[in-house]
Amino acid sequence: MKWVKRKGKKAMLISTFVTLFYILGWLSAANAVMTARTAQGAIAWSISLVTFPFVAVPAYWVFGRSKFEGFLGAYDERRSEIDALVADIRSNMSEFRATTADNKPSFAAMERLTGAMMTGRNAAELLINGDATFDSIFEGIERAESYILVQFYMFHDDGLGRRMRDALVARASEGIRVLVLYDEVGSSGLPDDYVESLRQAGVEVSSFNPTQGLGNRFQLNFRNHRKIVVVDGRVGWVGGHNVGDEYLGLDPEFSPWRDTHVRLEGPVAVQLQAVFLSDWYWATRQIPVLDWQPKAAPAGDTKAMIVASAPTQQLETAGLMFVDALSAARERIWLSAPYFVPDEAVMKALELAALRGVDVRILMPGKGDSAVVFLAGYHYVQQLRGLGITFYEYRPGFLHEKVGLVDNDVAWVGTANFDNRSFRLNFEVTALIHDDDFVREMEAMFEADFQHATTLDPESLDERGFFWRLGVSLSRLAAPVL
Numbered sequence: 382m383k384w385v386k387r388k389g390k391k392a393m394l395i396s397t398f399v400t401l402f403y404i405l406g407w408l409s410a411a412n413a414v415m416t417a418r419t420a421q422g423a424i425a426w427s428i429s430l431v432t433f434p435f436v437a438v439p440a441y442w443v444f445g446r447s448k449f450e451g452f453l454g455a456y457d458e459r460r461s462e463i464d465a466l467v468a469d470i471r472s473n474m475s476e477f478r479a480t481t482a483d484n485k486p487s488f489a490a491m492e493r494l495t496g497a498m499m500t501g502r503n504a505a506e507l508l509i510n511g512d513a514t515f516d517s518i519f520e521g522i523e524r525a526e527s528y529i530l531v532q533f534y535m536f537h538d539d540g541l542g543r544r545m546r547d548a549l550v551a552r553a554s555e556g557i558r559v560l561v562l563y564d565e566v567g568s569s570g571l572p573d574d575y576v577e578s579l580r581q582a583g584v585e586v587s588s589f590n591p592t593q594g595l596g597n598r599f600q601l602n603f604r605n606h607r608k609i610v611v612v613d614g615r616v617g618w619v620g621g622h623n624v625g626d627e628y629l630g631l632d633p634e635f636s637p638w639r640d641t642h643v644r645l646e647g648p649v650a651v652q653l654q655a656v657f658l659s660d661w662y663w664a665t666r667q668i669p670v671l672d673w674q675p676k677a678a679p680a681g682d683t684k685a686m687i688v689a690s691a692p693t694q695q696l697e698t699a700g701l702m703f704v705d706a707l708s709a710a711r712e713r714i715w716l717s718a719p720y721f722v723p724d725e726a727v728m729k730a731l732e733l734a735a736l737r738g739v740d741v742r743i744l745m746p747g748k749g750d751s752a753v754v755f756l757a758g759y760h761y762v763q764q765l766r767g768l769g770i771t772f773y774e775y776r777p778g779f780l781h782e783k784v785g786l787v788d789n790d791v792a793w794v795g796t797a798n799f800d801n802r803s804f805r806l807n808f809e810v811t812a813l814i815h816d817d818d819f820v821r822e823m824e825a826m827f828e829a830d831f832q833h834a835t836t837l838d839p840e841s842l843d844e845r846g847f848f849w850r851l852g853v854s855l856s857r858l859a860a861p862v863l
Contacts, residue, residue: 452693503647504681534567535623614672617653635779648675652687700804716785722800735768747774756856766839773834
């Protein structure tokens with residue numbers, strides 16, 4: 382009799398558990414229908430949540446959302462103080478606002494979208510590959526007079542990582558204020574003693590803390606992919622490099638690593654500093670005392686602005702930035718895309734540019750660091766065939782740079798990839814640069830990269846084996862969550 386009772390209780394618990402999951406599935410499906418970004422996403426999630434709730438419910442609440450919650454609430458906690466700071470920054474920046482000639486591109490859409498402005502009296506230095514990038518960054522750290530802001534998606538406890546730590550510890554010991562921010566997912570292998578050694582030296586360190594708040598508690602989908610260094614509010618660095626030996630070309634599997642950064646000096650560095658401050662405030666609820674008075678670069682009159690994109694924004698800033706740039710092109714679009722998984726809007730912009738007769742060239746890796754993303758890219762190459770677009774596969778090593786060139790007017794260097802994650806899920810930052818000399822440097826850099834790449838004929842992809850083509854098709858299905 383006791384055995385029968387125990388069996389009955391067990392069956393009741395199982396029944397209750399199953400019923401609960403189906404209820405959660407229906408409730409989650411309702412949430413997906415009301416909040417999913419696209420109709421296709423709403424349909425896919427709602428069907429899976431109702432049909433396979435035991436798998437789909439946990440997956441949905443970890444990976445299913447495209448909007449980051451709580452950011453505005455954190456802002457409200459110190460609204461008056463932040464509003465006053467923003468007003469001061471804008472007032473200080475107004476004298477550096479750049480204007481463009483009639484035959485040059487307008488940045489009105491980007492200014493309205495971001496709330497930033499195109500600034501003049503800057504200097505921009507193109508930094509090709511890891512040695513040039515980190516030599517410049519370490520030189521800037523050494524010259525800091527007041528503070529150093531450091532933010533990377535990925536820190537490794539390796540040769541470069543320890544070199545970065547030691548440089549920051551040394552400056553902190555000399556009385557320079559140092560703030561360091563990292564992403565938990567990107568820096569998941571970072572040992573606790575690495576972080577603790579920074580803290581013991583007086584460096585202020587924080588993870589981005591994306592799971593703050595009830596709504597984000599189980600979210601792993603949102604990542605801070607930004608790479609920012611700012612010194613004294615006067616000089617800044619942004620681009621594709623993280624802090625790890627592979628970015629110096631020391632990983633045998635992916636060497637030589639191909640990446641690009643840019644050093645910015647002038648009022649645009651204050652814009653970059655504001656992006657760091659926003660992330661630091663979310664992570665720590667602190668507003669550090671920084672220098673918000675823009676200063677012109679001693680030499681150069683480069684026009685530049687910072688475009689910050691995030692899943693906290695109403696509009697999809699990164700995707701709109703690319704669509705705006707591609708739509709403006711009349712002569713040339715050269716871009717480097719380590720992860721070429723564009724959405725429909727970007728695809729249409731590329732198609733229309735090619736139909737206008739624009740010289741469209743897309744540089745992709747010849748070897749990927751993620752099989753799914755790498756294979757998915759070939760689907761989009763096939764979709765763009767027959768339009769005269771030239772595709773290149775970079776051969777010497779892994780291509781990781783996120784750069785582009787439109788006509789002879791605009792270049793960008795940043796952290797945003799050509800994929801759904803950068804368009805909608807990641808915190809990203811891009812420098813838009815309008816300068817003839819810088820454009821010529823970028824042009825020379827691209828031409829050198831093309832020389833180290835092989836052209837890819839989209840028509841030839843149909844001749845590849847069945848299992849390769851199946852892998853491309855299956856990988857493409859995962860594109861919305863890559």
